[in-house]
Amino acid sequence: MITPMTSSEQVPFPASDATTPIARLREIVEKFVQERSWEPFHTPKNLVMALAVEAAELMEHFQWLTPEQGEAVARNPEQREAVADEMADVFCYLLALSSRLGIDLTTAVLRKMEKNVQKYPAEIYRGYFGPDDPRWPGPASSSASQ
């Protein structure tokens, strides 16, 4: 059973994606917001904007880097931690938005991936990013957002 953290509890370590339900992360974020009475600020519009800001902060760490320098970020402890912090910010706002809108993220991801499987058949898209790929051998189609 998942129990909410009290204000005196620390974030439980060690934990990992493999052992932590999304519901537990949602509870941690909800409790953080509740303890600060930030619910009035967490409107869907504000959460979406905050998420976009955090995504931009994440992008800043890769702006102007070569592809090789971008790959090297994961091997630099300081850069890796800074990127992880921004990824967490993005995910926390996504969790808060999903709570606010009552959208189950697991269901949303599974439904969207099923749509993606239908939209991007592997036998056609394997090795190509899509119709704009100069090497594209597949059928012409309208640009599709992912």
Ligand SMILES: [Mg+2]
């Ligand atoms: Mg940030």
